[in-house]
Amino acid sequence: MEAFYVVVLVCTLLILMAAFSSLLAFRFGAPLLLLFLMIGLMAGTDGLGIQFSNNYVAYILGSLALAIILFDSGYGTPIQAFKLAAAPALALASTGVLVTAALFGLAAVWLLGFTWLQGLLLGSIVASTDAAAVFFLLRIGGINIRDKVRSTLEVESGTNDPMAIFLTLALVELLASGEGYHGLNLVMLAAFLQQMGLGVIFGLLGGMMIVLIVSHLETDRGLTPIFVLALALLVFSFTGAAGGSGFLAVYVAGIYAGNRKMPAAASIKRFQDGMTWLAQIIMFLVLGLLATPSQFPAIAIPAVALALFLIFIARPIAVWLCLLPFDYTQRETGFVAWVGLRGAVSILLSIMPILGNLQSSKTYFNVAFIVVLVSLLVQGWTIKPMARRLGLIVPPRMGAVDKVEVDLPGAVNHELLSYRVAKDSPVLRGERIPRWAMPSLVVRDGKSMRYQYAGRLRENDLVYLFIVPSYSRLLDRLFASRAPVDPDDADFFGAFSISPLRPAADLDAAYGPGLLSEAEKGLTIAELMRHRLGGRAEYADRVRLGEIILIVRDLDENDHIQSVGMSLEVLEPATILPIFINLHDILNGIRGFLRKRREHAEEVVSTDSNTGKNDA
Known part of the structure; x- marks a missing residue:
């Protein structure tokens, strides 16, 4: 019993230290999740000497904590935000993870001397962005950016874990069996489709079950949030036991339940906020305790090089390829590429090679841990300055509300x-x-x-x-209190305003031709913007028409566009490299180049004709 009390005392003190560290993070802008991880490191084997080496228990605790975080992430995602960013976010969550894993794997082969399959396994471990880190920095960190970009990042971080988890488990089994490349067959593809398909189906059914039970439940209101959390974990565990992706299922269930009216909604949300904080603290502390920092120097140089390769090369290339078909500006694509935070999920997945008794299994864990530390240090500390530098911070519509x-x-x-x-x-x-x-x-x-x-x-x-x-x-x-006024707000909303009720054909006549289709010419400017924005306009949304940008300045109580700003200035690119140019910009560039060639040819013909007349 004395040992039991000592364990409880130590665990409680660690959680309290992590909770108090939030005050430091909010004051100095430090990545809070990095502080949780550092507290676990300082309390571990090479710090205060707490011995914790049970990888299986750490994986179970981390998986349960991740399920709670993903359910809350889905619960707080409005369905409109999901619809707005579903296509690009799912492209990032699937193709983006594969491209990132492949590029990182090639770098790992060169820097660590791994085989291609071993490098691909390490790439799969660090390929997904961390839901806890992304949601914390975007929702709690006070970064007010455009809904389209925010929704893309949030939906991506909530949906890319299943792909990374599937790839990691499949490659661990492949390397453990010794089959090598012969194990890559249609069976793995079928298993992937089964996991994702069952995850979506059971997630929707689970969300319906949660709403149905809670809506007809007559019990003490303090028990309602516990029922919701227990049912969410039931969806997670049942889907996993049935061969599906429990992480995808619990996220989908959260989206469905969060967008339906349920009794005690405020109590549910407050309870889930607390449980999510606790889950994040426990997950990062446990993973920090599991690490042995004295082993890091042996692989520090290649691991840091891999982390920088992931941040500056692998992630940007994957994001650019995935967002190429979508109408994202260079600055928006650049910001999505920068917010590729790695966190507890990568460390959690790096436990799998240890549980699978793979060769050099500890190397996977140590490299992944260093990659996460570098990501949280470099990206976690600079997200808000980067958003401000790229001009993506949206001026507040109103001040704080109590x-x-x-x-x-x-x-x-x-x-x-x-x-x-x-x-x-x-x-x-x-x-x-x-x-x-x-x-x-x-x-x-x-x-x-x-x-x-x-x-x-x-x-x-x-x-x-x-x-x-x-x-x-x-x-x-x-x-609400008075909104703070920033000198750059006028630039954000354009140099002047135009009436949203004017015909869109006026824009085509003044700044075209060719900006609009024949069907769009019959719309008003407000209708044109809603059409280009997928049927719903949000405050500060932007629509590009050739060289002009239309900006939503204000909406009325029915979400009708009330004021539109116009900017004629071409935004500076996010980088001097053309990596973040989307397909729309590429096609416009080709058309512009061909138009200039045609105009030049016509000038040459005209000059030759005039010269011939003068000679005559």
């Missing part, structure tokens, strides 16, 4: 929200609360009073309102 959702019992058609009146907020400046909102209570200086007797609202008042769920974001504007 809002709390209060759960109501049963399936009701209203929500109860609590807003704290912020300094310089519109409601404090005298703007009226809409009629469809039903303010019921004001708490001022610790005293509660009915809204109609509270008089003019004051700063720090708590206001409780009953509203229809879909209107909450409209109230956010009323209670």
Whole structure:
């Protein structure tokens, strides 16, 4: 029992240290997940001396933690964001992982003396981006970038783990069996299709099951989030046992459940936030404890070289090839390439060669660990500066909102929200609360009073309102603080504005011809932008038409485009290399080159004709 208490004491202290380190990360902009990993390293064999070498337990704990993180990632992904970025993100999650693994494998063959299959295995281990790292930096790190780019990165990080996991397991089995290249056959392809197919099917069915059970569940509201988490893990484990990808299934189930109305939604979200934080802390601490830093110097130079090759060559090439058919600017493609963070998933997969008793199995683990450290140091610390340098930071539409959702019992058609009146907020400046909102209570200086007797609202008042769920974001504007004004905002939204109700044909006449198809010429500018954006426009969305860029400046309460900005300036490329040019730009460049050749030929013919007349 004394040993048991000591173990609990040590584990608790490590978790508390990791939690307190978040204060340091938020203050200095350090990658928080790197701090979790470093705490595990400092407490391990070469640090405080905690002995932990059970690879099997570490893999189980890491897999469960990853399942929790992926479910929460899917739960927080709006279906519109998934639709917006599904095609490019899935291309990155499949083809991108294969290309990254192959390129990294070639570099590993040269730097580590591996065989091609061993190099491909190491490439598969580090090929996927880390969902925990990407979601943390984008959602919590205060990086406000365009929805299209953000959604692409989030969906990619949530869906590329199954591909990397399948490749790693298949190659470990292949190397362990000694079959070599003869083991690469249609059976592996069939197994891959089975895992992905069952993952999607069971994920959808599992999401439906979660919504159905929770919606008809009559129990204490504190138990509802536990039911949701337990059902998510049930989907994960059942799919894996049935031969499918449990990680893909739990992510798909999260997307389905998160986009359906369920009772106690606020409680579920708060519980999942806490569980996701705990899962991240445990996963990174355990993997840090498992490492032996004294073994790193022996392979440090080739491992760091491989990490830099992954960051600056393999990942950018894979991203460029996958996004080539899609309309991403050079800057957007460059940013997607930069946010290729490696994290706990790569370290977790590097345990598989050890469990499979492969030759040089510890080398896989140590190289992957160093690659993750370099990735978190180089990329994790520079994501926000890189987004700002590439001009992808979206100016805030409004300032901070202090809002709390209060759960109501049963399936009701209203929500109860609590807003704290912020300094310089519109409601404090005298703007009226809409009629469809039903303010019921004001708490001022610790005293509660009915809204109609509270008089003019004051700063720090708590206001409780009953509203229809879909209107909450409209109230956010009323209670938000004043948005910070950046000198670069005017550049972001274009030099001048145009009416969204003007005919799109005017643009073709002024800046064309050839910008629009015949069908598009009959649309208004707002309709044209929605059409080019897949049917839905978001704040700060951009549409390129030849040399001009149309920008969504503002939307009304029904998501109709209210104001459009126009920029005539050609953005500087993300790099002097043409690697991030998309197919659209390539075709435009070819057309421009051919047009100039034709114009030059016509000038030559005209000059020769005039010369002949003068001679005559």
